[in-house]
Amino acid sequence: xxxxxxxxxxxxxxxxxxxxxxxxxxxxxxxxxxxxxxxxxxxxxxxxxxxxxxxxxxxxxxxxxxxxxxxxxxxxxxxxxxxxxxxxxxxxxxxxxxxxxxxxxxxxxxxxxxxxxxxxxxxxxxxxxxxxxxxxxxxxxxxxxxxxxxxxxxxxxxxxxxxxxxxxxxxxxxxxxxxxxxxxxxxxxxxxxxxxxxxxxxxxxxxxxxxxxxxxxxxxxxxxxxxxx
Numbered sequence: 001x002x003x004x005x006x007x008x009x010x011x012x013x014x015x016x017x018x019x020x021x022x023x024x025x026x027x028x029x030x031x032x033x034x035x036x037x038x039x040x041x042x043x044x045x046x047x048x049x050x051x052x053x054x055x056x057x058x059x060x061x062x063x064x065x066x067x068x069x070x071x072x073x074x075x076x077x078x079x080x081x082x083x084x085x086x087x088x089x090x091x092x093x094x095x096x097x098x099x100x101x102x103x104x105x106x107x108x109x110x111x112x113x114x115x116x117x118x119x120x121x122x123x124x125x126x127x128x129x130x131x132x133x134x135x136x137x138x139x140x141x142x143x144x145x146x147x148x149x150x151x152x153x154x155x156x157x158x159x160x161x162x163x164x165x166x167x168x169x170x171x172x173x174x175x176x177x178x179x180x181x182x183x184x185x186x187x188x189x190x191x192x193x194x195x196x197x198x199x200x201x202x203x204x205x206x207x208x209x210x211x212x213x214x215x216x217x218x219x220x221x222x223x224x225x226x227x228x229x
Contacts, residue, residue, distance in 0.1 A: 007049060010057035014155050023144040030143045031131060040134035042069050043076035048130050050078025054119035060156060061122035061219060062164045062210055065172040068129035071137050079125035082115035089113030095192040095201065100224055103207045108225040117229035121222050126152065128171065153178045160184075162217045164210045168192055168201065185213045
């Protein structure tokens with residue numbers, strides 16, 4: 001898998017060994033077998049590691065953990081919760097935007113579901129599973145991606161300081177043990193899904209709390225509502 005994955009050196013220097021492990025070969029074989037059977041896998045191969053390409057390791061200030069990619073056509077592009085430009089925001093992202101608007105008291109164009117601008121500012125948008133079969137959520141959740149993304153979370157925790165980890169929902173919160181809370185901030189709430197958002201996501205103020213922490217540590221705040229970067 002290494003030869004086909006174009007990652008920045010800032011990442012490869014820390015996680016290159018993962019691409020030589022058996023589990024990564026197994027993941028590749030499963031994806032190839034899926035495609036041979038005519039099963040569509042999202043996101044496209046060139047976008048699987050998009051989060052790593054848009055957010056260099058040294059730029060990371062915030063980590064937002066997602067679950068697995070969107071499973072409908074045209075939505076997944078390698079960033080948790082984000083969709084490509086000109087694709088309508090899915091329900092969870094609509095709720096994220098609602099909370100953002102209330103939290104920072106700002107109105108913005110919420111028809112754009114693309115979060116590239118967050119990624120470019122140091123918000124690492126990581127799904128814990130990096131691929132999914134079309135129309136089948138969680139279909140690749142047990143093929144080995146967790147071994148890779150758990151290691152990525154550990155590498156960030158071990159090699160950086162003062163990162164904000166935003167964990168929405170039980171699946172993301174199950175990764176809390178990988179994070180050293182003595183040198184990072186962990187923000188938790190229920191998932192922004194319409195099924196749970198009203199049970200504590202709305203009103204949790206993750207965006208202002210993140211910026212308060214960054215500012216208090218002399219780090220540049222995230223321009224959450226600037227989607228033109």
